[in-house]
Amino acid sequence: MQHTEFAAFAAALHDPGAPIPEGLTAPQGAPLGERFAVYRNNVHASLVDVLADRFPVVQALVGAAFFRAMTRAFVRTERPRDASLFRYGGSFPAFVAGFEPAGELPYLPDVAQVENAWHESWGAAEAEPIGLRELAAAPPEQLLRSRLGIHPAARLLRSPWPVGSLWSAHQQADPDLSSLAWQAESVLVTRPQAEIHVQALAAGAASLAAALLAGATLEQAYDAAFAEDPALDPGQALRVLAEAGLFTEIIVP
């Protein structure tokens, strides 16, 4: 096979209207187009399956038929660059945000973000989290001037929609959304040991986490959190984040 033959095969995999590349053969009488379609179907259906595994809550919210149509459209625009499919699909939430037929569900992209955060957390590098005891052992003045090392499996999402509650409700077989409060939510995803934890954060704690994730010192992060929630209990907020397994070390300046 020459370069042009690989190119023609590749192009025909994506375009059902393209002619079957020259040089391909099937036994006498066997329809060549149907043989080629096996490959075309394998390539697309397997990627749709990857996304269905990755975004089950999105699928539950829109239904299987809509989800398949949406993922097929995604696969047409965005394809894997290498064989590690762990790395494929990270841009799906952004695609959902721009997918007009899904516009009636404005929270859908953020739900996809939560599922993508869960997936990234699942496969992130190992690290040993530090807890409240290690933080408490540091001299308070020094701790305020320090930054905190963030666990590689930690992800934070701040949304105007109750995405944490939507996600949690769908972890049961028959999700009950009747008592859902339609308000902003922040979601912290962590993996302190083997298990992935998804929890909703109050506004002040979320603001504190966002600042620490962005590399602020604890003092700067407290300022940001107080600006958002003047009634914040800073010790309690830091405890919540530490117990979730967000931190790996104290980085003393």
Place this chain on the structure above:
Amino acid sequence: MSPHTPTLPRGVGVSLKALHYRDALAGPRGPAFFEIHAENFLHPGGPAHRWLEAIRRDHRLSIHGVGLSLGGNAPPAREALAERAVLLRRYEPDVFSEHLAWSSFGGEYFNDLLPIACTPESLARVVAHVGAVQDALGRRILIENPATYLRAGDTIPEPEFIASLVRASDCGLLLDLNNVVVSAINHRFDPLRYLEALPLDAVGEVHLAGHAMREDSTGQTICIDSHDGPVQAPTWALYRALLERTGPLPTLIEWDSNLPDYATLLAEADRAAH
């Protein structure tokens, strides 16, 4: 290659899937070895690696690559080889295998095993690519014969192409008997004659899997390499014919989708062992 390249035990192993991690670790009865897909473990950490590390402590392991595109127009990327080298150092598998197929072109990965043309030009390319993998991994690898739905312009019969590849690369052969059956149905050849044209002394592992028969619009049969069910009669028959010629070989029950419970999977392995 190193004369100390490890080999799999001459028993029956099974594919290791997340659904079965708990059962696989619990034992006490287990298969002769487990096989994983390299591409499912290229992420750095987390629960899948924790399970595999725990299971590896008590079990032999085969790592099967599905994505290096050795039949492609370009050599495998340096980063792709480096990632697999890291994986192999982490788990020290008894064998690493890859496919006679292509799956990447122009910076895009197609999640399927696409057919190559068996020609002298393509042989030279695959020999170079296999050599690059063996150099990067520091070990002899096995190459799996393909299952195909159409031909891409062969000028050399496929088993002869494989024999030349094995000779020129000093690689081993992963003989997938289901692939032989699937291709034999789709291209209407005699699977036993195909088998006899292969370098059977180079077989380091055998794959057995299920396939699915479909009818095309003209009423003719097309056989799909589906890996979604029990091994079927023609594949068992070919397996018996192989073992008559070679004696026992490391053999995998390859079951990738529509997974059964663990006991059913082990029962399928028992069928191969008796």
